[in-house]
Amino acid sequence: MYVCICHAVTDEQIHDAVADGADDLHAIQSHLGAATGCGTCAEYAQKVIDEALAKKLSYAA
Numbered sequence: 001m002y003v004c005i006c007h008a009v010t011d012e013q014i015h016d017a018v019a020d021g022a023d024d025l026h027a028i029q030s031h032l033g034a035a036t037g038c039g040t041c042a043e044y045a046q047k048v049i050d051e052a053l054a055k056k057l058s059y060a061a
């Protein structure tokens with residue numbers, strides 16, 4: 001599902017980026033361009049990042 005329409009970034013891409021070490025909104029903006037256009041997706045992008053981080057931590061535990 002698209003999180004960022006401006007840059008066609010999906011939740012799956014964000015999950016993959018977080019798994020590869022992009023662990024905050026700034027890193028996701030740099031890596032994928034998400035939330036660097038109109039900005040309306042920033043809050044939801046952060047939520048997806050938080051979910052991905054929680055998933056990553058649960059695998060590490």
Ligand code: FES
Pocket residue numbers: 003004005006007034035036037038039040041042
């Ligand atoms: S929808 Fe993500 S920057 Fe516009």
